[in-house]
Amino acid sequence: MLASRALSLVSKRAISTSVCLRGGHGVAKVEDYALPVYFDRRENPLPDINYVQTLSPEQISLKEKEKGSWISLSNEEKIALYRISFKQSFAEMNQGSAEWKSVFGGVLFFIGFTGLVVLWQRKYVYGPVPPTFDDEHKAKELQRMLDMRINPVEGFSAKWDYENKQWKK
Amino acid sequence: MFRAVFRLSATGARSLARSQQCRLAPVATRCYSHGKVESDEEFDARWVTYFSKPDIDAWELKKGMNTLIGYDLVPEAKILDSALRACRRLNDMASAIRILEAIKDKAGPHKDIYPYLIQELKPTLTELGISTPEELGMDRL
Numbered sequence: 001m002l003a004s005r006a007l008s009l010v011s012k013r014a015i016s017t018s019v020c021l022r023g024g025h026g027v028a029k030v031e032d033y034a035l036p037v038y039f040d041r042r043e044n045p046l047p048d049i050n051y052v053q054t055l056s057p058e059q060i061s062l063k064e065k066e067k068g069s070w071i072s073l074s075n076e077e078k079i080a081l082y083r084i085s086f087k088q089s090f091a092e093m094n095q096g097s098a099e100w101k102s103v104f105g106g107v108l109f110f111i112g113f114t115g116l117v118v119l120w121q122r123k124y125v126y127g128p129v130p131p132t133f134d135d136e137h138k139a140k141e142l143q144r145m146l147d148m149r150i151n152p153v154e155g156f157s158a159k160w161d162y163e164n165k166q167w168k169k
Numbered sequence: 170m171f172r173a174v175f176r177l178s179a180t181g182a183r184s185l186a187r188s189q190q191c192r193l194a195p196v197a198t199r200c201y202s203h204g205k206v207e208s209d210e211e212f213d214a215r216w217v218t219y220f221s222k223p224d225i226d227a228w229e230l231k232k233g234m235n236t237l238i239g240y241d242l243v244p245e246a247k248i249l250d251s252a253l254r255a256c257r258r259l260n261d262m263a264s265a266i267r268i269l270e271a272i273k274d275k276a277g278p279h280k281d282i283y284p285y286l287i288q289e290l291k292p293t294l295t296e297l298g299i300s301t302p303e304e305l306g307m308d309r310l
Contacts, residue, residue, distance in 0.1 A: 045238055045271035046231040046264055067260045070298030075305050078262060082307070085263035089307045090270040 040086070040093040051087045059084055213245050220251035223258070230255050234268060243275050243282050246289035253290070257297050265299045266307070273302070 036048035055063065059080070065073065066081055082089070131137060150156045161168045219233050234252060237244055249272060256265040276282035287294075287301060294301065302308045
């Protein structure tokens with residue numbers, strides 16, 4: 001719960017201007033961060049404080065009406081009471097967003113940019129490859145491997161037909 | 170996990186059988202090899218008693234409800250009935266609606282639990298005048 005409090009993006013702090021007196025030694029100021037916070041979480045349906053801390057006169061009179069029979073409350077009044085205590089309904093807090101599209105697009109963009117950087121590096125930064133990568137040199141390497149009978153049973157040389165000097169069909 | 174290993178090595182097959190039995194019990198209990206396992210009825214009764222306290226205060230209601238939602242279960246109708254009546258005693262209509270939203274969310278993919286609970290709670294809801302989130306249009310955006 002503490003972690004979720006730290007991570008929550010919406011918070012409404014309880015307004016407290018009172019200070020603590022302790023044994024006549026002095027006054028300890030209650031810090032803002034030490035007060036209960038409002039947050040909408042599925043796993044914490046009833047937060048520590050109401051969302052709306054200072055009520056307007058209509059809200060005060062509605063709260064008085066709440067003390068009577070609830071059957072006399074209209075739907076709008078019930079919703080208004082809900083919105084005093086809570087910021088978002090469960091439906092609102094659980095809704096997804098389209099943020100994943102931006103994230104995915106951004107990721108692909110930066111991967112693409114990295115590709116451009118790599119191509120530029122190949123052209124302007126790296127020197128030439130060693131001569132052993134030339135086709136002629138590679139052909140000589142291949143012939144040497146066949147002469148040494150590399151993996152003659154099941155691997156490399158096993159696939160070469162030494163009689164006809166070609167790869168086995 | 171290490172506690173479980175220690176338990177199995179230190180005790181014997183008997184405790185292994187006990188802890189097997191424990192795993193079938195409601196998850197609200199702790200798995201002690203020697204402790205008593207609480208039955209479903211005892212669990213329900215304990216929570217009904219908690220919310221039935223006549224002078225329950227707002228903090229206790231919040232604490233109880235948040236703890237109950239933390240368990241891996243959807244509360245029985247009688248526990249919710251007790252909690253809604255506690256909201257009435259505290260003159261807190263908003264929390265009553267919030268509780269109904271929370272248990273619908275708690276049921277998750279099991280879509281038939283919430284209508285069943287509303288059906289069971291209907292007498293209480295009409296008696297106290299609590300509207301469901303659906304009636305208020307709060308289940309939609």
